[in-house]
Amino acid sequence: MTSPSSNGAFTMPTSPSSKRGEPPALTFAAIGDLHVKENGASSFRDLFAEISRSAEALVLCGDMTDVGKPSEAEILAQDLRACAIPVVGVLGNHDCESGHAEEVAKIFRSAGMRLLDGQSCEINGVAFVGVKGFMGGFGPRMLASFGEACVKALVAESVSEAIRLENAMRSVHSDRAVVVLHYAPVVGTVEGEPLEIFPFLGCSRLAETIDRFKVSAVVHGHAHHGRYQGRTPGGVPVYNVALPIEKPSRRPYGLIRA
Numbered sequence: 001m002t003s004p005s006s007n008g009a010f011t012m013p014t015s016p017s018s019k020r021g022e023p024p025a026l027t028f029a030a031i032g033d034l035h036v037k038e039n040g041a042s043s044f045r046d047l048f049a050e051i052s053r054s055a056e057a058l059v060l061c062g063d064m065t066d067v068g069k070p071s072e073a074e075i076l077a078q079d080l081r082a083c084a085i086p087v088v089g090v091l092g093n094h095d096c097e098s099g100h101a102e103e104v105a106k107i108f109r110s111a112g113m114r115l116l117d118g119q120s121c122e123i124n125g126v127a128f129v130g131v132k133g134f135m136g137g138f139g140p141r142m143l144a145s146f147g148e149a150c151v152k153a154l155v156a157e158s159v160s161e162a163i164r165l166e167n168a169m170r171s172v173h174s175d176r177a178v179v180v181l182h183y184a185p186v187v188g189t190v191e192g193e194p195l196e197i198f199p200f201l202g203c204s205r206l207a208e209t210i211d212r213f214k215v216s217a218v219v220h221g222h223a224h225h226g227r228y229q230g231r232t233p234g235g236v237p238v239y240n241v242a243l244p245i246e247k248p249s250r251r252p253y254g255l256i257r258a
Helices: 016-021 045-054 070-080 101-110 149-170 195-200 204-210
Strands: 027-031 058-059 087-088 119-122 126-130 176-180 217-220 229-231 237-240 254-257
Touching: 016 237, 027 045, 045 058, 058 126, 058 176, 058 217, 070 101, 087 176, 087 229, 119 149, 149 176, 149 204, 176 204, 217 254
Parallel strands: 027 058, 058 087, 126 176, 176 217, 217 237
Antiparallel strands: 027 254, 119 126, 229 237
């Protein structure tokens, strides 16, 4: 099991041999669903400065903007300049809403964010692998590619995101990897949301891919009323770090060690 340290970060269990031979764990902060609006009513500058003192990296799990406007992205990009540690992120569905996802991504990258879309990056020996993910449902109730063309297109998008995650994982050479998503890979971290919307909050195909690799932790957002922690069928810890979720750190972000 994972257990919280004195600063609220959750630590992966470590064998005696790994304690002797592996580099020290990396502590990263993770948060999703900031939903920055163009009126600039919310500023995250102070929060990012605080995170810089508590963690070695910041992970943003999508829905960084409210409706995907470049003007919203510019506001967050300005706040990110207060962050003195590496920033990794993925886009969410809200970041795609206005049809300017490419421009939004460009703004975030120009602010120094390592925005992942089927790629990985390494920070202090830990590989961060990211895709947005997609909907589709969980377990035996996953939507199948059957019937109308629009249903098949939705399932194809879900499968495509899982394949892109698999391809990115195959490029990882680090012994430690963190998967960054927007959509949930397991039902455990969306419990608390209305049952009717579970299929729109994520898909088990992502967990199936994750369990084929050595992964230290998974972080996602999207499910504002879900639970903080769950596990894949293979036992990988999954953390829902959406802004409204209560976290062990008692702060808006999760502190996780990998």
